[in-house]
Amino acid sequence: MPVVAVIGAQWGDEGKGKVVDLLAGKAKMVVRFSGGDNAGHTIINPFGKYALRLVPSGIFSKQTVCIIGNGVVINPEVLVEEIDLLKQNNVDTSMLNISDRAHLIMPYHTLLDGLEEESRGGKAIGTTRRGIGPAFTDKTARLGIRIGDLLDKVAFKERLSSLLEYKNAILTRVFGVEPLSLDEIYQQYCQYGEFLTPYIRETTAMIEEMIDRQEPVLLEGAQGTLLDPDFGTYPYTTSSSPLAGGGSLGAGIGPNRISSILGVYKAYCTRVGTGPMPTELNDEISDQIRERAHEYGTVTGRPRRCGWFDAVAGRFSKRVNGFTGAAITRFDILDTLPALKICVAYRLDGRTIDYFPGNVNDLERCEPVYEELPGWQTPTTDIREYEQLPEPARQYLDRIAELINCPVSLVCVGPERSQTIQVRPAF
Numbered sequence: 433m434p435v436v437a438v439i440g441a442q443w444g445d446e447g448k449g450k451v452v453d454l455l456a457g458k459a460k461m462v463v464r465f466s467g468g469d470n471a472g473h474t475i476i477n478p479f480g481k482y483a484l485r486l487v488p489s490g491i492f493s494k495q496t497v498c499i500i501g502n503g504v505v506i507n508p509e510v511l512v513e514e515i516d517l518l519k520q521n522n523v524d525t526s527m528l529n530i531s532d533r534a535h536l537i538m539p540y541h542t543l544l545d546g547l548e549e550e551s552r553g554g555k556a557i558g559t560t561r562r563g564i565g566p567a568f569t570d571k572t573a574r575l576g577i578r579i580g581d582l583l584d585k586v587a588f589k590e591r592l593s594s595l596l597e598y599k600n601a602i603l604t605r606v607f608g609v610e611p612l613s614l615d616e617i618y619q620q621y622c623q624y625g626e627f628l629t630p631y632i633r634e635t636t637a638m639i640e641e642m643i644d645r646q647e648p649v650l651l652e653g654a655q656g657t658l659l660d661p662d663f664g665t666y667p668y669t670t671s672s673s674p675l676a677g678g679g680s681l682g683a684g685i686g687p688n689r690i691s692s693i694l695g696v697y698k699a700y701c702t703r704v705g706t707g708p709m710p711t712e713l714n715d716e717i718s719d720q721i722r723e724r725a726h727e728y729g730t731v732t733g734r735p736r737r738c739g740w741f742d743a744v745a746g747r748f749s750k751r752v753n754g755f756t757g758a759a760i761t762r763f764d765i766l767d768t769l770p771a772l773k774i775c776v777a778y779r780l781d782g783r784t785i786d787y788f789p790g791n792v793n794d795l796e797r798c799e800p801v802y803e804e805l806p807g808w809q810t811p812t813t814d815i816r817e818y819e820q821l822p823e824p825a826r827q828y829l830d831r832i833a834e835l836i837n838c839p840v841s842l843v844c845v846g847p848e849r850s851q852t853i854q855v856r857p858a859f
Contacts, residue, residue, distance in 0.1 A: 434646065434647070434648040434649065434691055434859050435643060435648075435649045435650075435651065435685070435689050435690045435691050435692075436455065436459075436648070436649070436650050436651070436690075436691065436692050436693070436694055436858055436859060437650075437651040437653065437676045437679045437690050437692075437693045437694065438451055438452050438455070438650060438651065438652055438653060438694050438696060438759075439653045439657065439674065439675065439676050439679070439693060439694065439695050439696065439753050439755070440653055440654070440655055440656030440657060440659075440674055440695075440696055441656060441657055441695040441696055441697045441746060441749040441750070441753070441755070441758070442656045442657070442658055442697060442698060442701055442702070442703075442742075442745065442746070442749070443655075443656050443658045443659055443701070443702065443703040443704070443707075443709070444471065444654075444655040444656040444659055444670075444674075444703075444704070445656070445698075445702055445704065445727075445729070445736060446656060446696040446697060446698050446761055447696055447698065447759075447761030447762060447844060448473060448489075448652065448653060448654075448696045449472075449473025449474055449475045449484065449489045450474075450475060450476070450761065450844060450847065450849070451694070451696055451759050451761070451842065451844070452473070452488070452489035452490060452650055452652045453475045453477055453489045453490070453492060453849060454842075454849050454852055455650055455858055455859070456489065456490030456492070456493040456496050456650060457493050458648055458859055459490060459493070459496055459648045459649060459650045459859075460495065460496060460497060460642055460647035460648055460649065461490075461496060461497040461498070461499065461638075461639065461642045461647065461648075461649045461650070462488040462489065462490030462491075462496055462497075462498050462499070462649075462650045462652055463488065463498075463499040463501050463635075463639060463649065463650070463651050463652065463679075463682075463683045464486070464487075464488040464489075464498075464499070464500050464501055464504055464652045464654065465501040465503045465504065465651055465652065465653065465654075465678060465679045465681075465682030465683045466501075466503045466504060466653060466654050466655070466672045466673060466674055466678050466679075466682045467504060467505075467564070467653075467654030467655055467670065467672055467674070468485075468486070468504060468505040468506065468507065468537060468562065468563075468564040468567065468654075469485035469486050469506075469507050469510040469511075469537075469562055469564075470485075470559075470560040470562045470564045470655075470670075471485065471654035471655055472484065472485050472729070473485075473489050473652075473654075474847075475489055475492070476847045476848055476849075477492055477848075477849050479492050479521060479522075479523055480521060482517075482518075484514065485510055485514060486500060486504065486506060486507075486510060486511045486514055487500070487511070487514050487515065487518065487525075487528060488500065488528075488652050489652060490650060490652070491518065491523060491525065491527075491528065492523060494524055494527075496527060497527050497529065497638070497642070498527055498528045498529065499528075499529045499530070499531065499635050499638065499639065499683070500528075500529070500530045500531060500534060501531050501534065501635065501682045501683045501684065502531040502533035502534050502635070502636075502682060502683075502684055503534075503672060503678060503681055503682020503683065504531075504534050504654075504682065505534070505535045505536070505537050505563075505564060505567040505568060505571070505672075506530070506534050506535070506536055506537060506579055507536075507537040507542075507562065507563065508536060508537075508579070508621065508624035508625075508628060509624065511530075511628065512624060512627050512628070515528070515627075515631075528631050529631055529632075529633055529635055529638065530579060530628065530631045530632050530633070530635075531579075531632075531633075531634075531635040531636075531684070532578065532579060532580030532583075532632050532633060532634055532635075533578055533580065533684075534578060534579050535567055535568075535570070535571045535576040535577065535578050535579070536567070536576070536577045536578065536579055536581075536582075536621075537562070537563040537564070537567045538563070538567070538577060538595075538599075538617070538621075539612055539617055540566075540596070540599040540600075540603065540612055541563030541564075541566040541567045541570070542561070542562060542563035542566075543563075543603065543609070543612070544563070544566045544599075544602070544603070544607075545559060545561045545562065545563045545564070545565060545566050546561045547603075547607045547609070548566075549561055551607075559705075564670070564671050565671045567671075568671035568672055569671070575595060575598075577591060577592065577595070579625075579628065579632055580632060582621060582622070582624065582625030582628070582629075582632075583625065583629065583632065585622055585625075588618075588621070588622075588625075589618050592614065592617065592618055592621075593614055596612060596614050596617065599612070600612060635684065636683075636684035636685070639683060639684065639685055640685070643685065643689055648859050651676075651679040651683055651690070653674045653675075653676075653678070653679060654674060655670045655674040656674055656749075657674060657675060657695075657748075657749040657752065657753060658745055658749065659674060660673050660674055660675055660678075660752075661673065663675070663748075663752050663790075665707045665708055665792050665795060666792060667792070668705065668706055668707025668708070668792065669707075675752060675753055676690060676693045676753045676754060677753075692756040692757065692858070692859075693753055693754055693755050693756050693757075694755065694756070694757050694758070694759055694841060694842075694858055695749060695750060695753060695755035695757070695758050695759070695838065696758075696759045696761060697741075697746060697749075697758055697759070697760055697761070697832075697836075698741075698760075698761050698762045699741060699760050699761065699762050699763045699765065699766050699828075699832075700721060700738060700739065700740060700741050700762070700765070700766065701738070701739045701740065701741060701742050701745075702727050702736040702737060702738050702739075703736065703737045704729050704734050704736050704737070705734070707792070708792060708795040708796040708798070709737055709739060710739075710742060710744075710745075710775060710778060710795065710798045710799070710800050711739035711740040711741070711742045711775045711800045712737050712738070712739040713738060713739045713740065717769070718737075718738040718739065720768070720769075721738045721765060722735060722736065722738050724765050724768070725762055725765045740772070740773040740774060740775055740800070740802065741772075741773075741774050741775065741832060742775045742800070743774050743775055743776055743832065743835035743836055744775055744776070744777060744778055744786060744787065744788055745775075745788050746832070746835070746836040747788075747835060747836045747837060748787070748788035749836075750836050750837060750838045755836075755838045756838075757838065757839055757840070757841030757842075757856060757858065758832075758833065758836065758838045758839065758840050758841060758842075759840075759841055759842035759843075759844065759858075760829060760832065760840055760842070760843050760844065761844040762844065763812060763825075763829075763843050763844060763845050764811070764812050764813050764844075764845045764846055764851075766807065766828075767807075767808065767809065767810065767811055767812055767813075768807075768809060769807040769809070770806075770807045770809060771804055771805070771806060771807050772804070772805050772806075772807055772828060773802040773803065773804050773805070774802065774803050774805065774828075774831060774832065774835065775800040775801065775802055776801055776802070776803045776835060777800075777801040778798035778799065778800060778801060779798065779799040779800075779801055780794060780797060780798050780799075781797065784801060785798075803831075805824065805827060805828055805831060806824045806827075807824060808821075808822035808823075808824040808825045808828075810822055812825060812845045813845050813846045813851055814845075815845060815853065816850075816852075816853055817853065818843070818853050818855050821843075821853070829843065839855075839856060840855050840856070841854070841855055841856040841857070841858055842854055842855065842858065843855060
């Protein structure tokens with residue numbers, strides 16, 4: 433059962449898109465299983481440079497079936513634009529499929545996301561204001577609309593009418609804004625439905641058939657483990673589970689069908705938005721990393737906070753996901769640094785701890801305990817064999833593997849597909 437889950441191991445933006453794009457050449461199916469269009473996967477390949485938000489990163493491999501799973505919330509406007517852009521650039525989208533169980537982001541979700549974030553003032557979570565959280569809230573509260581509902585226009589209008597009456601009451605009475613128009617939303621979403629109808633289908637049987645045929649399947653995660661609503665830095669988290677367990681739920685397969693789990697780590701740490709990040713730097717090194725790596729949000733353009741590799745958090749991610757291998761990305765960004773640091777423990781209220789605290793207030797007080805290693809100060813972008821890496825580079829990778837208790841499978845030394853060192857087979 434060659435099912436590989438590709439999971440973000442930090443705070444997102446680890447380079448999962450490149451890893452999936454690379455592995456998709458060997459896969460027969462790629463399933464995006466969580467998040468929404470708040471998660472951008474930047475990909476550079478022979479087709480050009482793309483910032484995908486909803487379409488699975490395997491779309492560039494002609495033989496690969498791509499599925500947007502039931503665990504994704506879909507803004508249909510964004511998805512239609514993305515499909516149109518791919519078609520304009522001669523990328524075949526005929527292998528794209530959308531689970532009829534995937535929930536829709538509605539205009540009131542986006543509006544409420546912004547209003548709720550503004551109402552928090554100085555305690556804002558730092559959402560992308562794209563309606564992701566409110567859409568997942570409605571899904572859990574059984575107030576959601578699924579993309580399959582667009583296939584029956586009469587039933588869709590009845591459900592929308594009932595829900596919009598409730599949402600408009602919140603918009604007008606709680607936030608004092610104008611109500612949304614039922615007819616405008618209905619007509620707009622019917623148009624989206626007509627465009628997307630050829631892609632909408634029951635997908636769990638498709639996935640099961642592929643697995644039963646022993647064909648390689650990739651589960652593509654969004655965001656990162658440390659943004660998980662259960663195990664991340666709550667409440668500064670996302671709204672759906674980016675964990676390997678979320679891959680089972682968000683794709684509609686049993687957990688025993690997943691054969692290996694690849695955790696994607698940057699060679700350093702980054703984070704967008706608010707919330708604790710123990711190894712964050714605010715100095716010339718962080719500025720150098722940010723500009724050298726162009727660490728700005730794929731979707732939002734917000735500058736990412738940068739810091740040293742956090743092995744305490746990395747080991748925690750390995751534990752809650754069960755990683756069988758690690759992909760280390762953006763390794764070449766460290767090529768110019770004379771010395772590197774890895775966080776091996778935290779200092780909390782005068783004592784040393786080696787675990788990732790569940791309480792966000794405790795984590796905010798944690799100070800990193802660093803181990804310093806020599807840099808290699810030579811380019812790695814043209815290296816394709818692990819043994820050809822400079823000895824200090826191998827020492828850095830070996831130390832990370834030891835600290836997170838997970839072998840390294842891939843090392844990415846640049847944004848191109850070819851700029852990858854395979855240490856161990858991913859499949």
